[in-house]
Amino acid sequence: MTVKKTPPLDLSDEKILTVMKCRPAGIMTYVIRNILDMEHGYRGLKTSAVLTRLKRMESQGRVERVSSQYSVQICWRQSDGASFLHKEWGVSVAGYGEERLVAISRGRALSDAWHSPAFAGMSFGDFLKRAKCKQAESGSPFGASIIVDGKPAFFVGADNAHVRFAYPGSVNISSAHPYEVFPIDLRPAAYRHEETAP
Structure with missing residues (x-):
C-alpha cells in the first residue's frame, strides 16, 4: 500500500523567495515547485499552488515576470523594489463606452472599472x-x-491641482502638491514657475 505524501502546511511567500535566490536572473514556476518538492520536503506540492502565491506577490510588487524562451510558462525574479508596476488599460463595456485606467494588472483594472457607480446594480460576473x-x-x-x-x-498623471505618482515597487497611486514635484515641466502649467531644485 502506497502512502500518499502531502506537502507541509507551512508553505510561505518567504520560502518561495528563498528558493528564487538561487537563480536571481529568473526562475520558472515549475522549477520553484520542483526545488520545494525535492529539497525542502514539500512532497506532492502542486505547481498551481506556487503560481497562486507568485501572482499574489506580483500584485504586492515583491516579484516580477521576466521574458524567457517559453511562450506559455512564466519566468519570475524578485523585484529590486525600483520598478514601476503600473500600466494603462483600456476597459470597454458594451453599452457604456470605454474608459482608460491605471492599474498593476488586467484583473485590477477590471475590478476598478466595475466599482464605478455606473455598474452599481450589476454583479461582477455579469460585468465580466x-x-x-x-x-x-x-x-x-x-x-x-x-x-x-x-x-x-x-x-502617473496630473490635473490642474495635483500630480499623481507611484513610489518604486509600490502598488498604490498617490497625489502630491505640484510644488513637491520635480522636474517642473511635469507639473500642471500654473505651477511651472518655481525653479528651486530639490
Whole structure:
C-alpha cells in the first residue's frame, strides 16, 4: 500500500523567495515547485499552488515576470523594489463606452472599472461577460522618473491641482502638491514657475 505524501502546511511567500535566490536572473514556476518538492520536503506540492502565491506577490510588487524562451510558462525574479508596476488599460463595456485606467494588472483594472457607480446594480460576473480589457499604449511622460518631496517616484498623471505618482515597487497611486514635484515641466502649467531644485 502506497502512502500518499502531502506537502507541509507551512508553505510561505518567504520560502518561495528563498528558493528564487538561487537563480536571481529568473526562475520558472515549475522549477520553484520542483526545488520545494525535492529539497525542502514539500512532497506532492502542486505547481498551481506556487503560481497562486507568485501572482499574489506580483500584485504586492515583491516579484516580477521576466521574458524567457517559453511562450506559455512564466519566468519570475524578485523585484529590486525600483520598478514601476503600473500600466494603462483600456476597459470597454458594451453599452457604456470605454474608459482608460491605471492599474498593476488586467484583473485590477477590471475590478476598478466595475466599482464605478455606473455598474452599481450589476454583479461582477455579469460585468465580466460584457467587459473587454487590454493594455493600452502608454506614451511619455507616463512612468517617467520624478522626484516627489525629495524622494524618487514615477509619474502617473496630473490635473490642474495635483500630480499623481507611484513610489518604486509600490502598488498604490498617490497625489502630491505640484510644488513637491520635480522636474517642473511635469507639473500642471500654473505651477511651472518655481525653479528651486530639490
